[in-house]
Every structure is written in structure tokens, then in C-alpha cells.
Amino acid sequence: MSTDWERGAMDEQYGGTSRRGLLGAIGAGAVLASGTLSAGNAAATGPAQAAQAARRIDTEHPQFTLAVVPDTQYQFDQDRGDAAPLTATFKYLIDQRAEQNIVFMAHLGDVVENAQASEFAKADPVFRILDRARFPYSVLAGNHDIDGSKDDTRGPSPYLDTFSPQRFRWMPTYGGSTANGYNSYHVFRAAGRQWLLLAMDWRPSDASFAWARAVIAQHPKLPVILTIHELVNADHGNPVAYFSDHGNRVWEQLVDDSDQIFLTLNGHYWPPGRVTRKNAAGNDVHLHITNYQDRYYGGSGMVRLYHFDLARNTIDVETISPWIMAQDPARRNELAEAEIELSDDTNRFGIPIDFARRFAGFAPEPVRPARPAKQLVIPGTAAYWRFDGPVADKVVDQSGQGNDLTRVQLSNDLPTASTEYHPDQPGHASWQFRGGKNPARGGYLKTADNAPLNALTFPKGYTIEAFVKLADDGQDHSWEGLFTRLGTGRDAGKTGSDPDEPAAKLGFSGGLQVQWAAYPADKNDTFTNWGHEQQAGEWFHLAIVNDGRHSVVYVDSSELLRNPATPSNGLATAGKPWLVAAGHYANKIDQAFAGNIGELRVVTRPLKPSEFLNA
Structure with missing residues (x-):
């Protein structure tokens, strides 16, 4: 599927691989229409100014990107693994923040493999890259990050020591967490409006589902993206996703009656897949599973880029490995070459959404007053x-x-x-x-x-x-x-x-x-x-x-x-x-x-x- 996103400026830095990017359809620099500067334009003014400009996004432009990183557990697996792929992904998101208008990054859980403090000690400095760049993100606990036999009332854990609510307090997007610390929400501004993102635990308790419903009720006009570790599954050879047993519970307790939730993102299972279901209000909910831990090099730090375009009423989705993109093409091995970008219909696709119509039930567009x-x-x-x-x-x-x-x-x-x-x-x-x-x-x-x-x-x-x-x-x-x-x-x-x-x-x-x-x-x-x-x-x-x-x-x-x-x-x-x-x-x-x-x-x-x- 072709898209209007074109990132040709990254060809040289990322090994000559042709990339798509935000500005293809609208002209270079247009994403910065509200007065910010692109990193390329700022380069002539000096490294400090360029670095500052690279961190800027345009919150009013109708195009923006949500980055989604699924299960990275094999990169932090006792004395095995390699932090380089995820490090490359985070640096790529920072480098591309202004060009692709990347407003937020959501991790879908299973940061590490065995829930050990030593593993989180290796993951922690990688996420500090985002902290230092003031790049807002969310993290949730997958079953490999904690004691998977318990719900979010499990108490302290090495995961919570690393990703406690305190870690996110610097972020202007951070809205709050459950008292147990395992569920959180963020509100970010993009395309001239606010969006709410829920980051829910591997196994939310009934109280946490009630908390999530209350958060949504406190933000009655915001479209909601739900991130959670498990919700839908898919089979090899059939990318049409279906609910797991726990996914049915999530749907019944939270999604079905919450019309503001229009998109759900989960990992845990593989292969990737997606399905669209009608909620109680009769509106579409897009349910996606994305996970690449079964692929070469533990997923090679794959990132899903959800390119929202409110002018074209679509979300263009692509899946790439910045770590492999950055490698010298002459030295890439055969397996890596096949993983630069996943271009099949399951990993690169468009979602047509009439945003105004989909959100009309809770945030109708104001009618422009008549003028005499x-x-x-x-x-x-x-x-x-x-x-x-x-x-x-x-x-x-x-x-x-x-x-x-x-x-x-x-x-x-x-x-x-x-x-x-x-x-x-x-x-x-x-x-x-x-x-x-x-x-x-x-x-x-x-x-x-x-x-x-x-x-x-x-x-x-x-x-x-x-x-x-x-x-x-x-x-x-x-x-x-x-x-x-x-x-x-x-x-x-x-x-x-x-x-x-x-x-x-x-x-x-x-x-x-x-x-x-x-x-x-x-x-x-x-x-x-x-x-x-x-x-x-x-x-x-x-x-x-x-x-x-x-x-x-x-x-x-x-x-x-x-x-x-x-x-x-x-x-x-x-x-x-x-x-x-x-x-x-x-x-x-x-x-x-x-x-x-x-x-x-x-x-x-x-x-x-x-x-x-x-x-």
C-alpha cells in the first residue's frame, strides 16, 4: 500500500534505505506551520538551535504520529539480549520528532523477559534516553514484567521500582495513575485537539477498570486510545484478530460502553493482526495486535508508526526497524535485510476514519454561526x-x-x-x-x-x-x-x-x-x-x-x-x-x-x- 508519507531526508543517515515521511503530500516544512523550525532548517543556526528545533512538534497541524513499541523482552533477558535495537528506535524517534510530528510513544508491555531487577537495570538507561530528550511516553506491565499470576493489586515489584508514577511526573502529558501505580493515563495535544491514552496493566482489577471509566468520564470530549498488553489474538495465515478470554473481559468492562475508545493496541501474542468491532453505540472500534518478538533478533527493535491525518480522514500505519535502517547496507546480513520494513498488509496499511463523524457522539464539531x-x-x-x-x-x-x-x-x-x-x-x-x-x-x-x-x-x-x-x-x-x-x-x-x-x-x-x-x-x-x-x-x-x-x-x-x-x-x-x-x-x-x-x-x-x- 502506498502512503503519502515520505522521509527521504533520512536516506543518508539510515543507510540509504528509502523511507516514507509526513511531508510528502504537503511540501517540506509544512508540518511546522505554527512557527516551529525543522531540524534541517535550524542546522544553519548552530548545533544547539538545531537540537532544540528537533524536539519541537506542531500540535495544531492535522497530521501527527503516534509511535508504538511492543514486546522488547528478549533484549533484556538475564545475561542474554542486546539493548542496541531499542536504543536505536528511541534515538530515531527523537531525531524524527519534528519531521514526522511524533507526539507520543506507547510501549505495550513485556519490557523484560523474567521480571528481574537486573533486567530492569539494563532497560532503565535506555528509557532515560527519552527522559533526557523530554519525549513523552507511556509504559505498562506485561506478564513477563511482573508476577503474571496476579492482577494489579500485586504490590511492589522491580517493574514498579523502575516505572513508578514518579518517573512520569515530568511529562506535561501525564495525567495520573491508579493508587497501585500499575495503570496510568496521558493527555496529549495533536491536530488541534486533545487525545487521551490509557496504559492499562496486564491484568487490571475491577477497581482499576472503574478507575479507567472514571478517567474517561472526567474527559468527556476526548477521543481515547487504549493500550494494554492483552486484548486480541491472531493466527498465522489469518490476520483477522479475535478476542482472548481476557480480551472479552476488557471489552465488556471498559471498551464496549466507552464510545470514546476508538482504537486499542496490544502486544503479548503474535503474529500481528487487527479487527474492527461495533461498540454498544454502534460505532467502530479498531483493535490491533502488534508484536515482533518471534522475528529476527527479538524483533529488531521494531516500532509501529501510526500516522494520523485528520485532513485525509485516515491513519497510515507502517512498521520499521530503525536499528537495521542505521546499519551499513554493505554489511547487513540476509536476515536483517528482510526486516528493515515489514511491508505486508498486516504491518503496513491504512485505516479510513471519518474523525468528525466518529467523534460526533461525544465531541461534535461546533456549527459555525450564521453571519448576517x-x-x-x-x-x-x-x-x-x-x-x-x-x-x-x-x-x-x-x-x-x-x-x-x-x-x-x-x-x-x-x-x-x-x-x-x-x-x-x-x-x-x-x-x-x-x-x-x-x-x-x-x-x-x-x-x-x-x-x-x-x-x-x-x-x-x-x-x-x-x-x-x-x-x-x-x-x-x-x-x-x-x-x-x-x-x-x-x-x-x-x-x-x-x-x-x-x-x-x-x-x-x-x-x-x-x-x-x-x-x-x-x-x-x-x-x-x-x-x-x-x-x-x-x-x-x-x-x-x-x-x-x-x-x-x-x-x-x-x-x-x-x-x-x-x-x-x-x-x-x-x-x-x-x-x-x-x-x-x-x-x-x-x-x-x-x-x-x-x-x-x-x-x-x-x-x-x-x-x-x-x-
Whole structure:
């Protein structure tokens, strides 16, 4: 599975192995949009500044990474083992913290093999690497870390001596622990919101489950990630996970009735696997097992990187061994070469999650308040129509310029008032138009014959913007018009390639591509801007901006590609009306628009995206 994560900057340091990283889809450095510096950018300012910048993360950027380290027990096994793989993993996470926006690391238990103090004495300095770097993390006890025959009321242990609540108190993420010290929770900020992570013992007692439920209740709007040593299992040859007996208990006592828990991560068993289950609220819970102790070199310090992307509504997951990545490729042995990255579908995959919808039950996104029309009548506004009232024969021009619209019906397919609207739309309603063709049917609106807008040629540029949802009715609405100037090129004195084309038309092709085709005032032929294919049934904001020289199409404030480089100025006119929700050819209405229109504004100057109606 390909991802949008690209870490090419690490190729040289990590033995030339091509890596994926956070910035591939959005451009280098964009993760640091809130003002932090990447380590690469800071290098020129000196080692101290670079080291400081490398520790920074961007808590507001929609992409972030959660690192997950499972069972490391064979690296700390009496007089056997090797701390080098886990050391390399922790150093890698610190090195990559800014570039991949790694906000937190969770260990899934079984830090050591035999629960001996001497083993924890070897593991302790490795975790101190994270402490010194002020890198927040959680640890929980697996069955090899303590007396596995007892629950978390077991009392003191070498594990607790090493990973007591006191160890985590320096972390701003640390929220607290159970009185016995074996369960803890962290709250970290990422993608502009807070997230709660529970680190639960190998065998939580009933009291600890009650504590976990209380912690969640104390943070009622936070999405929750549960980390625990045992929950689901998977079989070789079948990566679909299933509950262990203890996992059923965890589900029943904690997960099922806690809708905030959307992701669970556990180790203990191998091979890795995953499954999705519906909770009591009917929402998906993603349950993952990740463990590599059965593989070469005790798992080679494998780390799972959960790359959250709230802009794309997905979590991209990859599994790598930084220890092997750092080795000289010429000296890697055959077994190590196969473990650099696990690229099968079980260890490298994507999880589609509509985060807003999944979290709506406990943290609904606030509805942007409606804004009165007078706030949107900015300097240069030539016309502003809002379709947020009942369907009427007249739509008032809110700009005060007198460009009111009158409704025209081609058939009995009347438009209807709708409560649907774009989430960033100032007016909280729309009209649904039911246009079609062969023959032309539906209804549209037009300015009066003497409306001031009809004569404007926009010599200083213009902005035309609208909130639109195209009909998803399966019918052919190809080349339908949204906003069209009546009168042809011939009527405006133009003799270009097809003088029967409208003087100006904003519409959509048969492939639902945006098309702005217009005769400029200073040219004899049409100039056409193209957009990409829009999705029927989905709201979007559309804007055409001309700065007096060039026209540019924007969708949801994003500049599109296919904009003419040849200069053009103004718009030709025959002094005839503008049509809303219709197009024409040779002054004959060929069809009316099908879909919803929320509002439409025309301004006699170019606007920046920060000035658009959806800003």
C-alpha cells in the first residue's frame, strides 16, 4: 500500500534505505506551520538551535504520529539480549520528532523477559534516553514484567521500582495513575485537539477498570486510545484478530460502553493482526495486535508508526526497524535485510476514519454561526444573493446595488427550499434546483434587463464565488450552467472560434469539471479555465478570481491547475442579464442547474482566499 508519507531526508543517515515521511503530500516544512523550525532548517543556526528545533512538534497541524513499541523482552533477558535495537528506535524517534510530528510513544508491555531487577537495570538507561530528550511516553506491565499470576493489586515489584508514577511526573502529558501505580493515563495535544491514552496493566482489577471509566468520564470530549498488553489474538495465515478470554473481559468492562475508545493496541501474542468491532453505540472500534518478538533478533527493535491525518480522514500505519535502517547496507546480513520494513498488509496499511463523524457522539464539531449578509458586503461588492429563505419569485440583491433576481420556470420542476448548506457558508440554508435537459426543464433566476450588473466589464478584475452541491441523481447534467451572462460573443462584438457561445459562463462539464469560459473585454476569443472533477452530492466553495491579467479557479480556497497563462482583462458584455442556475447557447436556454446553491457573490476586484465567503 502506498502512503503519502515520505522521509527521504533520512536516506543518508539510515543507510540509504528509502523511507516514507509526513511531508510528502504537503511540501517540506509544512508540518511546522505554527512557527516551529525543522531540524534541517535550524542546522544553519548552530548545533544547539538545531537540537532544540528537533524536539519541537506542531500540535495544531492535522497530521501527527503516534509511535508504538511492543514486546522488547528478549533484549533484556538475564545475561542474554542486546539493548542496541531499542536504543536505536528511541534515538530515531527523537531525531524524527519534528519531521514526522511524533507526539507520543506507547510501549505495550513485556519490557523484560523474567521480571528481574537486573533486567530492569539494563532497560532503565535506555528509557532515560527519552527522559533526557523530554519525549513523552507511556509504559505498562506485561506478564513477563511482573508476577503474571496476579492482577494489579500485586504490590511492589522491580517493574514498579523502575516505572513508578514518579518517573512520569515530568511529562506535561501525564495525567495520573491508579493508587497501585500499575495503570496510568496521558493527555496529549495533536491536530488541534486533545487525545487521551490509557496504559492499562496486564491484568487490571475491577477497581482499576472503574478507575479507567472514571478517567474517561472526567474527559468527556476526548477521543481515547487504549493500550494494554492483552486484548486480541491472531493466527498465522489469518490476520483477522479475535478476542482472548481476557480480551472479552476488557471489552465488556471498559471498551464496549466507552464510545470514546476508538482504537486499542496490544502486544503479548503474535503474529500481528487487527479487527474492527461495533461498540454498544454502534460505532467502530479498531483493535490491533502488534508484536515482533518471534522475528529476527527479538524483533529488531521494531516500532509501529501510526500516522494520523485528520485532513485525509485516515491513519497510515507502517512498521520499521530503525536499528537495521542505521546499519551499513554493505554489511547487513540476509536476515536483517528482510526486516528493515515489514511491508505486508498486516504491518503496513491504512485505516479510513471519518474523525468528525466518529467523534460526533461525544465531541461534535461546533456549527459555525450564521453571519448576517451585511457583514459580507465588502468594498467592491456588485451583487450578493443568498438562498436562505423560502422559494420566492424574487431574490433580493443584498449588496444594495439593485441586482435583484426574478425566478423563471421552464417546467413544473420547481426549486425547493432546503436546510442543507456548506459548513462554512454564512447563510444556513439553500435552494435545491431540479433542472435537466432534452428538453430543458426546471427553473432559474435572472437579473432585470436594466440591472447595473449587466453592463459591468470589470476592468480592475473580479471575483465570482458560490457555495454549490451538484445533484447526485444519476441523470445527465453535462454542461449545465451555474452563473451565465446572457448574450453571445457575437452580441458583444466578438468573432472568435464560436461566437454563439455565451459571453461568460461558469458551469460544469459532463465529467463534473468546473469550467469558466468567458470572452475577455480585451480579446476576440474565449478563454477557458478548467477545474478537476467534483463529487456529486458534496458541498464545495467555488471561486473565480481575475486580477486584471489572469483568471484563477479556486475550490475550497485551493488554487487549481488549469488556468490560462495568456493575459486577459475584464469581461465582454452585450448589456444583457445574468442567469443564475442556467446556461445558454446562442441565447437559448439549453438546461437549468441541478443541485443546491447556497449563495453567490460578485465583487469588482480580485479577492484573496482569506477574503472569500468561506474564510
